[in-house]
């Protein structure tokens with residue numbers, strides 16, 4: 355994968371962040387250093403970043419090298435046509451060959467506008483709908499799946515969270531949200547042993563913070579009063595490398611939409627407990643007055659000893675244990691033969707020899723010289739015409755895209 359990563363990193367200007375981290379991140383380094391745990395700087399895909407910190411809500415200065423300012427304009431410059439509010443519904447597969455793509459117009463909320471379909475015909479079709487919706491599209495299309503592997507081994511890097519309250523103002527909403535990390539607990543964990551985890555600082559926008567602080571009503575309000583003094587860490591579990599961590603399976607609702615069935619096994623949840631312990635210890639080492647692990651049975655703990663005893667006694671069960679995910683991977687597993695996976699290492703669908711490529715489910719495709727069609731949904735004013743070809747003019751935030759290209 356190295357050459358592909360290098361190509362993507364070059365294109366998106368992914369370089370180590372040289373500006374001092376915000377305090378939300380610095381706490382991670384301070385606590386880790388005191389405990390003799392390694393930490394490092396995260397490369398960021400930015401150009402001329404203002405260090406404002408609203409990356410997760412859409413970069414107001416276009417410094418973030420998202421698809422909005424990179425691949426999509428490049429595709430349009432190379433002659434792509436863009437269809438927005440248009441869902442790729444089904445590939446028309448005949449005798450193992452894709453003959454066309456049927457699309458439906460949708461509203462901003464994803465509802466279908468009508469039963470009318472649009473047929474897109476291209477020389478090549480690249481499925482890049484993410485690790486859940488790509489297998490769903492292939493399933494709706496009755497793509498060959500001789501070994502039942504489509505949608506299997508879909509991974510989430512399940513995430514645990516821990517809040518620390520400090521005397522000083524942390525103001526975690528300011529500055530680049532994620533700039534430091536520690537892989538100590540990944541490097542420390544042999545693949546056949548307990549699950550390893552990566553530790554980072556959590557982006558702390560009010561919306562996300564309101565969920566991760568836990569509780570509601572008066573309890574949440576009291577916690578929000580400490581918001582400026584709150585630091586938050588997260589740990590990402592390295593799932594998929596152990597027999598008790600085989601990931602989830604993408605299944606279909608009756609209406610043809612996708613659902614991911616991901617069991618949080620005892621093995622994965624044991625990693626949650628160990629990560630809650632690790633994060634609490636780092637936060638106390640950095641000077642936290644109070645630590646609050648994200649778990650329904652959690653309270654506020656003012657010493658490391660109290661937090662340690664409480665976390666050891668938590669019932670590590672789904673729904674009780676606060677869990678999130680931001681890395682959805684797999685769905686169309688990569689392998690050398692169709693008995694083992696869905697796509698070849700070059701992204702071609704093993705059973706039908708058609709390209710299936712995306713950042714998280716296959717390789718970046720090599721066939722983007724003359725992209726034919728870009729489907730995307732983005733924020734459009736209410737009442738904007740739907741499902742029409744549009745020359746994209748650079749407006750609209752929160753852009754999401756699927757690229758279907760011809761060589």
Ligand SMILES: Cc1cc2nc3c(=O)[nH]c(=O)nc-3n(C[C@H](O)[C@H](O)[C@H](O)COP(=O)(O)OP(=O)(O)OC[C@H]3O[C@@H](n4cnc5c(N)ncnc54)[C@H](O)[C@@H]3O)c2cc1C
Pocket residue numbers: 410440441442443482483484485487488491532679680681682712713714715729730731753754755756
């Ligand atoms: C909150 C959050 C924080 C993250 N932070 C980081 C980070 O710091 N570093 C990092 O490396 N990664 C991070 N990630 C992960 C990263 O964003 C994803 O792994 C990556 O975007 C996946 O890329 P993709 O192209 O496979 O899929 P996506 O980016 O999901 O793109 C798929 C696109 O296909 C479209 N689509 C789906 N189905 C259809 C259909 N039927 N028809 C037409 N279009 C369709 C979707 O609308 C979407 O635009 C984060 C993710 C989240 C959610």
Ligand code: SF4
Pocket residue numbers: 400402403404405406407408409410412413414415416417418529530531
């Ligand atoms: S911190 Fe994020 S949102 Fe702010 S300018 Fe930099 S990339 Fe854009």
